[in-house]
Amino acid sequence: MRRSSVLVLTSVTLLAIVLVLVSASLAQPPASAAANLVQNPGFELPATTEHDPPSNWTAYLVTDPERDVSPNVHSGTYSAYLHNNGANYTQVNTVAVSTIYKFEAYSMANAAATEIIRIDIRAANGTILDTHTWSGTNHGWERKLRYITTSSDAWDALITLKVTGGGSPEAWFDDLVLEEKVSTSCFIATAAHSPSDPSVQTLRDFRDRYLVTNPVGRALVSAYYAVAPPIAAFIDEHPALKPVVRVALMPAVAVSTVVLSTTLVQKLAMLGGLTLVFSATAVWLRRRAVREKVRV
Numbered sequence: 001m002r003r004s005s006v007l008v009l010t011s012v013t014l015l016a017i018v019l020v021l022v023s024a025s026l027a028q029p030p031a032s033a034a035a036n037l038v039q040n041p042g043f044e045l046p047a048t049t050e051h052d053p054p055s056n057w058t059a060y061l062v063t064d065p066e067r068d069v070s071p072n073v074h075s076g077t078y079s080a081y082l083h084n085n086g087a088n089y090t091q092v093n094t095v096a097v098s099t100i101y102k103f104e105a106y107s108m109a110n111a112a113a114t115e116i117i118r119i120d121i122r123a124a125n126g127t128i129l130d131t132h133t134w135s136g137t138n139h140g141w142e143r144k145l146r147y148i149t150t151s152s153d154a155w156d157a158l159i160t161l162k163v164t165g166g167g168s169p170e171a172w173f174d175d176l177v178l179e180e181k182v183s184t185s186c187f188i189a190t191a192a193h194s195p196s197d198p199s200v201q202t203l204r205d206f207r208d209r210y211l212v213t214n215p216v217g218r219a220l221v222s223a224y225y226a227v228a229p230p231i232a233a234f235i236d237e238h239p240a241l242k243p244v245v246r247v248a249l250m251p252a253v254a255v256s257t258v259v260l261s262t263t264l265v266q267k268l269a270m271l272g273g274l275t276l277v278f279s280a281t282a283v284w285l286r287r288r289a290v291r292e293k294v295r296v
């Protein structure tokens, strides 16, 4: 392979590594803990009996008992209990535009039932902008998890919990979460030992100023949130990797620091300078290769 090609390939690879590492920083939790937007998320209210409908949820075709008790709960005293074909609970929560949310739910279904969990991100006029759906049958408690990035015209999120099926379909739902960009299994914080580490803060600032503010950055963030938890868990289980991760993140921290601490003119000047250096080096290597070929 020509040296100029090697140079270009190396540059592209380095750039890709830096991008991946910067995106890795996106697993940082925000400065303050995010609140769960779902009202009565574990179906614990009212604290009376399972024969009383859960607060804050709109019911359709739901009949007594509206909730179930141990052992058919994921946590707490109650779970939502649907046992008529087509029965559902819904809840609507306002969401912010251009924001990453974590959505999580637990559900269980018997062999006669298909349980459906669905979240629709809608515009102010009710148009559905984005939909995420899970369905299953005949299984114990299962966790559903997705990171969702809202668009610039997002207004609210409609959560639907539903059961379908003939015979005696039964489905249970519990412990719903809809909260703003939170990841507790964060491998930078784990690697850096402290979420207040200056490097972590730099990467967090870079994310907030340059990534979640544009569609490409948000896509990167979403992709990262989709794959990060198992990686974070693996690093957490293998502490020997932490120093390696810290070192590997240095280029991302350095790039973020430079980007955050320079003006647009300075950034353009540096970009121009780097382009000149790379171009000049590529041309020089190419000429040298040609000269060597002529000599041969």
Ligand SMILES: [Ca+2]
Pocket (backbone or CB within 6 Å): 042, 043, 044, 073, 074, 075, 076, 077, 078, 079, 174, 175
């Ligand atoms: Ca519960």
